[in-house]
Amino acid sequence: MKYLLSTLLIVILGTLASQADEAPKKATKKPARNASFEYRFSDDLEQTADSIERQKKWFRDAKFGAFIHFGVYSALEGEYEGRGSQHRYSEWIQVSAKMTADEYHRVAAKFNPSEFDADEWAKTFKDSGIRYVVITSKHHDGFALFKSMVSDYNIVDYTPFKRDIIKELSEACHRQGLKFGVYYSQAQDWDEPDAPFIAPRFDGLHKVIHPDLPDDFEPDMDRYIAKKGLPQVEELVKNYDLDLIWFDTPRDMNMERVKLYSDMVRKYRPDCLINSRIIHSGKGKIEASYLPYYDYVSIGDKEVPTRKLPLYFESPDSVSSSFGYKTKGNCYYHTPEEMLHRFVHTVCAGGNALINNGPMGNGKLDPEAVRLYGAIGDWLEVNGESIYGTVRNPLEQRPEWGDISASKDGKTLYLHILHSPESEAISLSDLPSVATSASYLANGEKAKFSQQEDSLKITLPAKPLSEYDTVVKVNF
Ligand code: H79
Numbered sequence: 001m002k003y004l005l006s007t008l009l010i011v012i013l014g015t016l017a018s019q020a021d022e023a024p025k026k027a028t029k030k031p032a033r034n035a036s037f038e039y040r041f042s043d044d045l046e047q048t049a050d051s052i053e054r055q056k057k058w059f060r061d062a063k064f065g066a067f068i069h070f071g072v073y074s075a076l077e078g079e080y081e082g083r084g085s086q087h088r089y090s091e092w093i094q095v096s097a098k099m100t101a102d103e104y105h106r107v108a109a110k111f112n113p114s115e116f117d118a119d120e121w122a123k124t125f126k127d128s129g130i131r132y133v134v135i136t137s138k139h140h141d142g143f144a145l146f147k148s149m150v151s152d153y154n155i156v157d158y159t160p161f162k163r164d165i166i167k168e169l170s171e172a173c174h175r176q177g178l179k180f181g182v183y184y185s186q187a188q189d190w191d192e193p194d195a196p197f198i199a200p201r202f203d204g205l206h207k208v209i210h211p212d213l214p215d216d217f218e219p220d221m222d223r224y225i226a227k228k229g230l231p232q233v234e235e236l237v238k239n240y241d242l243d244l245i246w247f248d249t250p251r252d253m254n255m256e257r258v259k260l261y262s263d264m265v266r267k268y269r270p271d272c273l274i275n276s277r278i279i280h281s282g283k284g285k286i287e288a289s290y291l292p293y294y295d296y297v298s299i300g301d302k303e304v305p306t307r308k309l310p311l312y313f314e315s316p317d318s319v320s321s322s323f324g325y326k327t328k329g330n331c332y333y334h335t336p337e338e339m340l341h342r343f344v345h346t347v348c349a350g351g352n353a354l355i356n357n358g359p360m361g362n363g364k365l366d367p368e369a370v371r372l373y374g375a376i377g378d379w380l381e382v383n384g385e386s387i388y389g390t391v392r393n394p395l396e397q398r399p400e401w402g403d404i405s406a407s408k409d410g411k412t413l414y415l416h417i418l419h420s421p422e423s424e425a426i427s428l429s430d431l432p433s434v435a436t437s438a439s440y441l442a443n444g445e446k447a448k449f450s451q452q453e454d455s456l457k458i459t460l461p462a463k464p465l466s467e468y469d470t471v472v473k474v475n476f
Contacts, residue, residue, distance in 0.1 A: 003172035035283040035300070040141075041310050046284055050180075051295040051437050056177055056244070059296065061389040062131035063347050064376070067183075067316055067356035069136050069323035070165070072108045072143050074446060075361030077166055078326035080107075085329025090322045090358065094141050094190055098208050098277055108143055111159045113363030118172035121359075124370055126180060128377030129384065132179035134246050134354060135164050139183070144193030146240070150231040153191060160214055170240050181244025182236055186229050186261055186278065193217060194224035196251045203261075221252050237268040246298075248276040255289075260294040269452060275314065280450045286311075304342045305349035308392045318356035319369045336375035340435045341374055341467040344416050347404035350392030379466060383441045384392045385470045387415035401426050402469070415472040419462060428456045441471040449474070 001184070002059040038049040046097045047055070056366055062067050069091050078090035085096030125133055138144045144154035156164050166182060189195040190209055196219065197205045198298030206213060236242060250258075258279045265272055274294040280286060282300040297313040299305065301323075304315060320326065334342070339355070346353040353375075378388060386405055392412075402418035412436035417426065431454045438447040439459060441467035449458045465471045 007008040011086075014102045037305065037307060037309060040284065040286055041267055041297075042286070042316050043310055045288060045291065045311055047238065047295065047311060048292050049156055051291070053273070054271060054295050058131075059273055059352065060312060062359055062379070063093045063352050063390075064128075064130050064343070065132040065134060065314070065352055065354040066125045066128075066130045066373070067134050067323070067354045069183075069325075069356055069358045070113075071091075071139050071145060071324070072104065072111050072141060073139070073324045074113070074359060077109065077321065077328050077361070078324070078330035078331065087258075088321050089141050089324065089328060090326035090331075091136075091141070091324035093346055094209065095197075095202060095205065098202070101209050102130050104141065104209075105153075106151070107160055111155070111361070112161045113165075113359075113361060114161065116161075116163070116165065116168075116359075116363030119175070120167035120191065121169065121177060121365060122172040124339040124365060124373070126176040128370075129371035129380035130178065130277075130373065130377075131388075132181065132243065133169070133173050134181040134183055134244060135166065135169060137182035137184050138232065138248070139187045140188040140190055142185075142195075144232065146236065148190040148232055148235055151228055166236075166240055170242070174241060178464070179243040180240075181242055181273070182240070183248065184233060184236065185249065186225075186233070186247045187221075187253055189224060189228065189247050192228055194220045194227075195229075196221055198249055199257075213221075217434065221257070225257060225260060230264060233261055233264050234268075237265050237272065242272050243271055244273040244275070246275045250279050250281060253279050258293050271371065274338060293363065299351070302473055305399060308349045309327065309351065313349075313351040314354050315342075315351055316345070316354050316356065317342055317358055319359075319366075319372045320358070323356050325360050325366055336372055337468045339372050340376055340379055341418050344387075344405075344418065344469055345403050347387050347390065348398070348405045348416065349395050375468075379468060383466065383469065383471045386416065386441060386473070390414065395428070396430060399426070399428065411476050413474045413476070415474060417460070417464065417470045417472065418468070421460070424462075425457050425459045427458070430454055431476075433457055436475050438472055440465050440473045441473055442466050447472050447474075 021340050071089045073093045076093050079085040080093055080097035080099055084093050087096040137146055147156040147164045148154040156162055170180045188198055193206055193210050193213055210361055261278055274295045279290045282298055288472055297311050299313050299315050302317055305432045321331050343353045357366055359365050390405040391408055394406050401421045402416040405414045435451050435456055438449045440447055448457055458472055
């Protein structure tokens, strides 16, 4: 009996094991999506000379931008009638809570951020060391934060607030010496049945949002672009002093559609930067044929590079797990240390950090976002030399104790000590030249160093001089 039982057990376990063996085989049939940086950026890619010139006017030196997600969704804070809060992005509430167009319109018609003060926003950004601002002029919900003759679904014509946020903020930013740009959802527009909707976890989204659509309705993206997308982009580039335009989620974009948008921007604003999401999702392979139609590469949402990148780029990060203001359900904020480390790694990889905040429905900035910007700003006040106007780490390796940025002339390295090393010293090898001096940005005092051939050793102070990142400036 005992023998029989154990044989049975072996047989059962054997069957389970063979099933377990089979599982990964099934999974490998579907090729894993390759989103590595090596796959996305082939080494022979180069932006056009025009794009590099546009980048060099201000973008490459700026490093720190404020992204702003603000709109009808800000007032819902990630939940509508008890639904939708399980999803991470509050700006997606219309989809997460399966709101019909009528329901969302009713919320929009009450949107009244009466405490909005553009000068207060711009001053807060400026005081935190931010150099440019990019705000949602229209997100996927289709609602515009600017006066539009193309669609009355905009803040001036549709709400009791009646003021043009894009106009007020662009002027306030320029008064503070900040560059100003807008986000515009060129492909997705949930208010327009002709536009493509992307929501992998929701089938039949068109019918959920627009229940009266006939069953045989055929979306026509070109009709949407002709009637709303392109004329609104024309309004933006004609009526506002834009330094940058930020497109997103390029579902169903093709060469013809990309050209329409890109040509429109360049016709009115030859210096205005265009980001890669006009055609590139952030995670796919970068196609050389599209490089003439945008100026720089946006990497993935909230993505921090793990290595330096061959093209100048921007990381759309956020102070929290959402972009729009969210208090309901799942959400977290980064700690000041995380935020600063993400920022420093991005700059050392050769890019800008566009760090998002979601203002509140009443028009005030989120105090938690202001606090996190402030932490970066305080650090920049002392250590800004290691960030603004620098270039990516020129050495082969990213060190385990942190990261490295460099002066444009290559004669100075900034060593960012993000993690206190186990020993009291850090070392750098494969250096192409000889160090002549070293000092701490935190207090200007000399740092103890020694070099043997191509290997440099720096003896660190007993305690880190800056809370999140002690910078050693080394001249060669
Ligand atoms: O504007 C911000 C995002 O709203 C936008 N890009 C940044 C800059 C963005 N659009 N789409 N996506 C990001 C990716 C889509 C995520 C989703 Fe979901 C996963 C949509 C549906 C499933 C999470 C879960 C959000 C809604 C449900």
